[in-house]
Amino acid sequence: MGIVEVIIIVLFGVFVRLSSSTTAIFTTAYTLYQDMDVMMLIGFGFLMAFSKSFSWSAVTYTFFINALVIQLYILLNGFWQRAVIDGFYSSNYYIYINEQTLAYALHASASMFVCMGAFIGRVGPLELLIVALVHIFLYTVNEVICIYKIQAFDVGGGMTVHTFGAYAGVTASLLFNASTRPTSKPRSNYFSNLFALIGALFVWMYFPSFNFGYGYVQGTGGAQYSQTQVLTNTVISLTASCLGTFVTSAYLKEKFTLSHILNASISGGVVMAAVGGIIIHPGAAITIGFLIGIVATASLHFLTPFLEKKFGLYDTCGVHSTFGLPGLLGGILSAIAAASYAYPSAYDAYALSSAKLAFYDVLVATPYKQGGLQIAATFTSLGFGIAVGIVGGILVRFVQDFGPNEIFNDGVYF
Amino acid sequence: MGIVEVIIIVLFGVFVRLSSSTTAIFTTAYTLYQDMDVMMLIGFGFLMAFSKSFSWSAVTYTFFINALVIQLYILLNGFWQRAVIDGFYSSNYYIYINEQTLAYALHASASMFVCMGAFIGRVGPLELLIVALVHIFLYTVNEVICIYKIQAFDVGGGMTVHTFGAYAGVTASLLFNASTRPTSKPRSNYFSNLFALIGALFVWMYFPSFNFGYGYVQGTGGAQYSQTQVLTNTVISLTASCLGTFVTSAYLKEKFTLSHILNASISGGVVMAAVGGIIIHPGAAITIGFLIGIVATASLHFLTPFLEKKFGLYDTCGVHSTFGLPGLLGGILSAIAAASYAYPSAYDAYALSSAKLAFYDVLVATPYKQGGLQIAATFTSLGFGIAVGIVGGILVRFVQDFGPNEIFNDGVYF
């Protein structure tokens, strides 16, 4: 890791420069950055710390991976922007950064944490470092392709963050050495679950900020998403997915299951990441949120154990149900929502006038084409995610020599 | 709960639309919304989790109740605004929402959490759902009456949130079945109290944001409260109530009592909720805060056990001392502060010129009348709160069949 850092430092010295400063960047981008910062380190960190046998690992690995991803994102995003979009020439030699760049970088962190959630507890810091390097390398390619090349609408990273990250993690988990297959569930206790609740609540609370963290100057012509639309849709959807989770969890077991509440509640934010910048009906947001809460809970209850039994897929935090499916469904819904603008008469005039939709002109001009682009970006992200899983999972096999006693046990590294 | 949610979804589809977007709403209302969001779920959630036997219930019930109240507030506030103030006609058919609406909705959540604090641990999710439905129904009526009809100055909801919520909870607690009378104190341990400290600190820290969360466009003509006045008064008052609590707690027992610190420290925010938008002397804020810290601590020490012994009033979190009394006193002080503008010569010129007071013209024109309106709104809120307690408490009797082993024990539902 020390060597990686020295290389990063040299590249920073040569290529990275500060962007000049404006107050608007501070009052919006920095506020969102800080919300997302807490969502990353307290949110994802403690959500993954639900087991009392690897809480320290979950939180501290989240901490150093976040630091590494921020630095690498700055360099690699700058590189791919030029390689894929702008071309290299002397006048765009430098990568300029400001608070907004940092906010974008946290989307990359989140994607890596979703990925980690699938196999946390079964890997040490070296294995994580390898997956993180593969992940950030392909994350930055996929992001540039989906957002700037395909020009999909993906304000909160439903495709580039959640679909990409979840399928990367699941695929890697499948490919790990057999010696790291858990023989028992991770042990959790009363207090470690309370820490996980702190994590889950911070993820839930700051998801609207995350979904809008990307809302600036992407894709065509630097247009903006409507902040009221993205933030309000996400909040409404999250409240509905929370209620959908409680209802379904109580129905399935006659009692609440804490792991459902910890995970499925936040699926309403995941599903809004792609579609939340397109739909303009709060009624659609609440419906989608409620249904995805039910789907995610049912998936945690039925699908996760089934996949484990049938395919040997160990998914420590159930990221497939919480991030994978809702991310995919959100991508498909975003295509349907975009295509629905082919029938503007289906929208009442109040709904249309009430929201100043981002890229509204694009959508009304080419609804079916944009729908196709949404699908394209969704499956591009899925494909790149699986690629990360394959490359990362195979590379990890060479270094991974966990014994059965070392799984779900942070005593090995502390 | 599933049925309630389906009804809500249908009503959202028909009536709710997004409001158009402005940056100012984002940089102010959304920032305040997020502060209040953390105050609700981490703050109130973990403050009520002080007992290691029902920490999970406290946090998770807070979570789903918050989601439900946000959705219902949007619908019911829209309804009562039209029923009481605007009238129904076709051009105001839709309820428009944005980030500001969400911030208002969290005042309703807070009021319900204050209410819950009186009997948390003695009810299950069904009983909570019943109380929450009664609460939000009358909360939205009372709010419209106090703020728009009576036109009281209640920037932080001292009357509508705290007085209303505390007396609702206390009254309901009195009316619950005898079988839910606790025979012992809730058990807490070292770590569950540390979690409660996290909760208490987040409530304390974000109370200024909460008190200003309402500061926009209410009452006559959309005038604004002065943010510097509300925020600074609340911070000063909270520091003083913190110190008043520590001094009194040490005096009463020769040691600090953690439950005093957890609860009475925040009374300085409660008392400023009504009066913090009217007084312009930091000296008044610090004096009131220090005294209310002493009063709330003494009340927790003497009054809470007395009421329990004498009237069988079980008040799990001592909300009567922390929110009830300070809310009531704040309402009365707000009347005195309003009336004091009948003597503007008592204010030095520097004080008057230094604060651009909200509704200053109203106050100087009709100080005694406004004082009367403050009293009226305080007792209207008290009355509606007690009504919630009576209706909710009686309805709960029909479903509540807790046995002695189920009190303060979240194993029943997890």
Next chain:
Amino acid sequence: MGIVEVIIIVLFGVFVRLSSSTTAIFTTAYTLYQDMDVMMLIGFGFLMAFSKSFSWSAVTYTFFINALVIQLYILLNGFWQRAVIDGFYSSNYYIYINEQTLAYALHASASMFVCMGAFIGRVGPLELLIVALVHIFLYTVNEVICIYKIQAFDVGGGMTVHTFGAYAGVTASLLFNASTRPTSKPRSNYFSNLFALIGALFVWMYFPSFNFGYGYVQGTGGAQYSQTQVLTNTVISLTASCLGTFVTSAYLKEKFTLSHILNASISGGVVMAAVGGIIIHPGAAITIGFLIGIVATASLHFLTPFLEKKFGLYDTCGVHSTFGLPGLLGGILSAIAAASYAYPSAYDAYALSSAKLAFYDVLVATPYKQGGLQIAATFTSLGFGIAVGIVGGILVRFVQDFGPNEIFNDGVYF
């Protein structure tokens, strides 16, 4: 403490008035205030709560000391501003406060918490009160001298907060009665360390806000620091110090040491406090951050036990390594950075144009002189800090009668 508070209340009534209100203050200063507020109470409070035998003390003492320091800062800063800079005359009779004043006050709190960290667990509330009174009295003098008289560039308080606080704490710790010398390490357990991780992460996350919290209207002519420069440099430096800490910790022991991660990770924020407003190369920020992470970790590992053995210096939280050394080095680096503007040709044109440097004209005009002023302010802060330690440490000897069983044990006061 009650008597102190009554005196404060009287002085508030006579001297303190609200400043008139602007929206800009809210969207910037109040947002920063709230970030710093969480950093103080959750961050420093729980960082010091790493031991399960005095977690309650650490958090609750942080709470009341913070309240006291805010109030005293307002009065004493107002006093020294007039005594040292403006002079006393009738037209500046009143101290005007707003959200910005509160943000400044939290720098004083932070300095006191750094100081406390050196001896937390070995003192009771009375001893802390004595040190806090001495500390805030000299903190406010030193701040006015360094910032307004010497006119050093110290945007985040690298000199006035960290150097001052750390050497105050270390000196006081040396002078305490022999009876308070710990005979064993504070006991920590799995969960108390998780609480400490929450604290450390909040300090790490909000350090950029802290470093910019001071960024308004100080020194000559009310110029501003560049927010992008300060915030981005601090974030980059923190990510690098986090990685430097992990690398060094793993190298030193072949495993990670949690106390290294808890403390040394944040040294990248401390070192940027003075120099982060002067350097304009992100490459410099990442290099300094990485090196200070290594230095702080090595210092915790080698220097702290050495000083304890050789000089009987008990430093509970290792503040000398985390805040003392990085603060001092940051001050010296800030002098070098200022002096480097004597060779503007060493900067490429892109770097110079990309950052609108605060006080840039000052720096280019008098680079060596400003370098000297930076050194002067660093050692002035060091001297005043040591003075606090001597006076506070000696005064505490008169009241301190801790027995061996009372060290690292909050049962004495709860």
